[in-house]
């Protein structure tokens with residue numbers, strides 16, 4: 095795949111706008127599989143700051159030479175070319191959202207209304223609509239500088255006419271982002287999100303716990319454990335079950351156990367786990383992390399989303415909880431066990447860690463960004 099055709103080349107349009115207009119047309123479904131699977135797309139992904147390398151690793155692991163990363167310094171966006179069915183990209187876990195990217199060599203957005211540009215924009219939308227059964231999308235919305243201007247109102251009307259979905263500025267599930275190109279003069283870009291909700295929204299989350307871990311971050315933490323099918327995996331302080339479910343979605347384990355001190359929280363974890371279909375695979379237990387009901391050398395991978403002391407727990411409680419937890423996890427961990435944890439109570443954790451120099455080696459520390467906070471992920475190895 096070539097890297098240099100990102101902004102220069104246009105993707106070859108496969109069909110005329112008239113053929114693509116009806117998502118249920120037999121022509122589209124009948125002709126798509128082999129033909130479109132070989133198509134190359136230019137895409138852009140929203141990523142969480144700090145997780146770019148992990149997102150790239152996942153793309154290469156899943157799609158190998160069908161992926162070509164386009165170098166950029168943007169910490170929150172990842173550009174890449176991809177060859178294959180867009181549907182396959184919906185399984186990506188460490189990326190927040192993926193968009194089809196089309197560049198238009200135009201000085202003002204008004205030119206999107208010109209026939210050729212309009213067709214190109216609508217074709218991209220139909221690429222997305224055609225991935226799903228009819229009726230999946232209820233409406234569309236646009237994010238753009240000046241989106242309330244008369245020009246954008248004409249653009250909205252044009253899209254409404256062409257795709258037969260209403261415009262809903264707040265809840266539109268077909269999401270378009272339109273903006274001037276950052277790199278190229280006199281150019282605008284249209285991003286069409288390839289899923290009705292961000293990929294970070296997980297279908298299994300039927301119970302939304304206050305302080306639950308963002309699933310994209312959970313997936314990134316699990317990548318940092320270097321998962322393999324022999325893992326005996328323990329998630330202490332499992333809350334509503336995010337890390338447990340994401341671990342099994344990543345692949346098989348030998349055993350998987352989650353525990354929390356709070357009885358109600360465990361019931362809610364059970365609801366999410368049932369919705370994920372993993373209820374027969376995950377063992378849930380009630381325990382205090384300071385007195386784990388396991389023998390020495392029981393687990394070789396441990397994960398934790400610690401109480402950060404804001405929505406869950408308090409800074410004061412953490413000052414005794416964190417050292418007790420590190421001591422107890424060291425007891426039940428095997429030699430060279432991986433322990434990946436996240437906390438926002440960074441100062442406390444980094445003050446405590448040196449006193450565990452005999453038990454834990456710090457392998458990696460990753461600063462991430464979630465909802466205005468900057469928690470850190472620590473990857474430790476048992477000595």
Ligand SMILES: C[S@@+](CC[C@H](N)C(=O)[O-])C[C@H]1O[C@@H](n2cnc3c(N)ncnc32)[C@H](O)[C@@H]1O
Pocket residue numbers: 303305306307308330331332333334335336337353354355356359381382383384399400401402406407415
């Ligand atoms: C930040 S929440 C975990 C959220 C979880 N990752 C999720 O996505 O739902 C921290 C959890 O630690 C649990 N916890 C606090 N102190 C504990 C202790 N001493 N032993 C076990 N669990 C504890 C809390 O009940 C809470 O569910």
